Every structure is written in structure tokens, then in C-alpha cells.
Amino acid sequence: MSYFLAVWEIFLKDLRSERRSREMLSSMLVFVLLAVVIFIFSFELNANLQKEAFAGTLWVSLCFAGTLGLARSFGLERENNALAGLLMSPLDRSAIYFGKALANWVFMLLLSILLVPTAGFFFNLNPFHWVLLGVILLGTLGYSLCGTFLSAITARLHNRELFLPILLFPVIIPLLIAAIRATGAVLGGGVVGELGTWLLMLAGYDILFIAIGLMLFDTVISD
Amino acid sequence: MNKRSFPRLLLAFDLLAGICLVVATWMALVYAPREISMGDVQRLFYFHVATAWTGMLGYFLAVIAGIAFLRTRRFFWDVASLAGVEIGLVFTALCVISGSIWARPIWNTWWTWDPRLTTAFIMELIYAAYLLLRRGVEDPNQRARFSAVYAIIGFITVPLTFFSIRIFRTIHPVIFGSASAMGTGLFEMSPRMLQTFLFSLFTFTVLFISFYWHRLRLGLREQDRDERLARQAQLEEEE
């Protein structure tokens, strides 16, 4: 039980820090909107932007903006070497991983709350489907799980900002494909039955990284 | 393995590799018959699949070595892992390039979104990320640990990537028609073709072993040298 409490405490601590400083979330929000706008400019600016482009624009923008949040996640622990405090405490180290991944997930969801209606507005379609919420929940969770894990590695490096996207993007591709296709399927661009496959793939990816976190996080964070 | 003298077995492998390569080339260009629908460009196929195989073999070895390092913390495994990635990187690059050259005259495009080829390309990106990661870590212990973990993560996601692209392609057949003509056996292989194909696989495997062994030796010697230098520096300090 104390394991889950530890996860919860770390989760709350990350949220509390951000609420007080507010520096990261606002940057992420601005970044994500800029990304959408830039994407839109790359398409033909006719009245009916392709529906297919909606899904891609949405997820790629989230991916890019997400790296800001991930970088900050362990940046918090680097400052004043707060990580050492966590490592010396009697908690299981994977709790650090899950607490932070949860916090990053919340930030990604906050981004989505802004991004989805905005993109819907520009693409002139109604994005408010229950199933789309599910896709976003699963997709951002996977991104957060994978990203938090890799940022634990890159946070210790010299050029950390450079490395995170390089390490993250090749490995996040299956998640990205599934999320984009699922989003497209929900909004009517896809074949019936396809949605189930993609949702399964998203869930599978999430479970995979939960397992990886449990098994390998200690190796990565302990010297 | 005496690291100072050149092992006889390795020399034998090198010679074998050289000979096989010559033979395999002759087989692919002359011995094998001309394929009816695709013409001479199909001959690339023999080497293309072989390089795909060795590319994956390299990664597989890298991951096994990575796991071994995490278990034993012996740096031999770190060198073995790096060697696997480097050799795999080269063969995968050859695979992607040969695949592209093959595609051009047949489907009139430099790139088809064939799941296998696309996955190979993404694997190449993971290799590159691995090598860049190593560059960015100073402490050898950290470097070995992080590399091993990243290799494992990459390895697990590669099949996922392959399946997502494949599912995507099945549901949305892309412009280039029935995708996997690039796979094996979609065209009937005559006995001579089969022989050439199998011999190519064998040749490239021998070539791989040769290169890998050389790379491993090189890495181990580098390690020895670093240790010697460090010990020397320490002795000098103490005087």
C-alpha cells in the first residue's frame, strides 16, 4: 500500500511544483498551438482541410510539445540534486517512474484539452466523441510512459534536450501509428473493425512500458 | 582468445568470406536464371534478403549482449553489444538501399511503404540513436547500462512497428498495389534460384561473423589500451 502512496505523493509533488511555477505548461500550450498552425499552413488552405490530416496533425503536435514536459520532468530532480533525496529514501525506485509518468500524463491530457477543440475548429470537424477520449487517454499514457523512462536516461546527459527526441521518436512509432489510425477511424475516415485493432495496440504498448518500467527503471536510475 | 595474435580461425573465416562472396556474386549474376517478370534487377533480391537477415542478426546479438551486460556487468558484453549494432547498421543500410534500387524499375518509385523495408529503416534510426547515445555519455558504466537498456527497448518496439505498418497496409493498400512482392517466395523460385538464395544467406552470414569478430577484437583491444593508459597515468601521478 505504501508503494501506491509513494507513487501518489511523487505525482502530487510534480503537479504542485508545476502549479507553483507555471513555466512549463504555458510553454507547452503555446508550442502545441504553434505546431498545429504550422502544420495547417503546410496543407492546401482550402475550406475543407483533409480529414485525414487532422489525426496526423493532432498527434505529431502532441509528440513535439510533449518533449518539453518530459525534459522538465527530470529537470526538476536535477535541480539541487533532489533525485538523490528520492533515491536515499526507503521507497521502491519504480515508484519514482510511475509517479512521474502519471504527472506527465496529466500534462499531456491538459494539452489535449486545448488541442483537440482547436484542431477541430481549424479542420472544421467535430472531435467530441467518447471513443476519441479513450484513444487520447491510451495514446498519451503510452507516450508518457515511454517518454518518462527515456528522459530518466537523457536527464543525466550533457546535451539532454538534444537527445530525448532522438531516442524517443523511433521507439514511439508504433504508438503513433496506432493513435493516428484510431483517431482517423473514430472520425469516420476508417473501416469498421479497424478501431478495435488499434485500441488493442495502444493498450498493449501501455502495458509493455509498464512492464519495462517495473523491470528496468531501477537499472537506469541507480548508479 | 589471445588478443595479441591474430587467431587462425578468424583468418580462415576471412578467406572463406572472400571466396564465398566471389562465388555468390557469380551465382547471382550468372548462374541464376533471369526472372521473367522483373528482369535482371531481381538479382538484387539474393543480396537484399541476406543483408536483411544479417542486419537483424546484428541487432539480436546486440540485445543478447546487452542483457548479458546488465546481468554480469562485465564490459566484454558492452563491446559485444556495440559491435552488433555497428555491423548491423551497415548491413541494414545495404538492405534499405538495395530494396530501394530494386523498387525503382519495378514499381517506378524509389520508396514503397513495404512493411519490412520501412521497419528496417526505422531500425536503422534506432541504431543511429544508440550510437549517438553512446557518444553523449562519459562514464563507461553509465554508457554501457544506458545502451543496453535502449537496445532492449528498441528491440521490443521493432516488431510492434512492423505489425502496425503491416496492419495499416492491409487495410489501406497503398498506391503501389499488392505490397509484399518484396518478400521471399512471392515469385516462384526455380532450383537454381533457390540455391543462389541459400548460398547468399550463407555467404553473408560468414561475412557477418568475420566482420563481427574483427570488430569485437578491435573493441576489446581498445578497452585494453584504455586500461593501460589509465594505469600508466596513475603510476605517473604517484611518483
Added chain:
Amino acid sequence: MSAVIQAVEIGKYFGSKKALKGLSFAAQAGETVALMGMNGAGKTTLINILATLLSADEGEVKYFGQPFKGNETEIRRRLGLVSHQLLLYADLTVEENLRFYTRLYTLPNAEQRIGEVVDLVGLARQRNQVLHTLSRGMQQRLAIGRALLHDPAILLLDEPFTGLDQFMVGRMLDLLQNIAGQEKTIIMASHNFKEVAALATHVLFLHRGACVDAFTVAGIDERSLADRYQKMASRGES
């Protein structure tokens, strides 16, 4: 009498570079052991190993007679670290920082404990101030407070008085002397002869990763300590 903390033949390498080799020492309850040495001698590395932040390549550390492996949770409960880095969160208040740690260590009577610690380090009036708005000295005091929160039996200090003015150092020395009096064991890495002379019961001189001298310092004054250190350092140079 079993040692509270015992390092046995510790070796640590960064790649091929040797940071520590054959380092052994033991500390009993109530002792304050000072680790002194030039930069690069291995003091911080040793403290980090003792704090379980770094794993040794050779040898082992025993706590209360137990090996670390298999007893991690118990042992970590009884360790505290004050380093020149704060180990705290800049955007949280004094109270929030402490409360977070009470939760991590699952301390009973958390609020009471927070109150005690805040009074102990003299930050009662700054309870609701965000960390980064405090002066360096106050921040360091909070760091000391955080380390004492769970009442550790072993306190590890790595240049803990960096950035503090003389008055504050004096105050913190008093605090630590009180703690030492409570049968706690303190291991401190320091450059400062005055602080070591004031607190330590034993001193270890480290040079290039090895222990080159170890002695008790009952009643030693700062000057003699400094002289002895100079002799050791010049022997090391030649």
C-alpha cells in the same frame, strides 16, 4: 562492539580511473568521523557510496552489522545525507518539502515532526515560503532539517556548510554537536579544519582514493590538525 557503519576494502572505478581503492574504516555509535583530503581524493565518492547512492565496484559496506543487499529499506530509513546540494524542490515551500519527505519515509506524527524540525533549524517563520525565495543559508538549514526529519542513526555530511556565513556555521555546529551527543554516528567530508576540530572524534586523511592516515582527535585544536594535514599533503606530493 559491532560497528554502526563499516566499509570493507571499498574500490570504485570510473571507467579505468581509480577513485577509491582498498578503503576500509569503521565507525561506532556516537562517533563523528571526518574525511579529509584534497579535491579528487575520493571523499564525495565515499560519502555517496555510504549513502547508497553509488554502488562500489569492490568491497562492501555493512550497516549495523548487516550487508546492504537484502536490507535496503531498513538501512535507508536510518541514513541521512546533507550535501552541498540541497536535495530539495525549489518550487515548493519549506513545509511542503518537509511534508513530502515525511510521506516518503511514512513517518508517524508527521505534522508534529515537521514542527520540531522547523524549530530546530530556525525556520519557523519561513514555513510557507517557497524555497527559491529563501537565502542560501536558510536553504542549507532546510537541507539539514530534511536530513534529520526521520531521525537517522547515521548522518552523512558532504561539505554541509558551503555557502553559510560564520554565524550560521557556528549555529549549525552547535546543532550537530547536540545530535552527536545523542549516540548518533556522523561521517563528514570536509575541507575545513575549524569545523572538523570542533566536531570530529576521529579523522581519516584520504589521498588518491586510499586512506593514508587515521587517528583520533580528542582535544585536538585546529592548528595541530592543519599542520598534520599539511605534512600528509606534502608527503603525497613528493
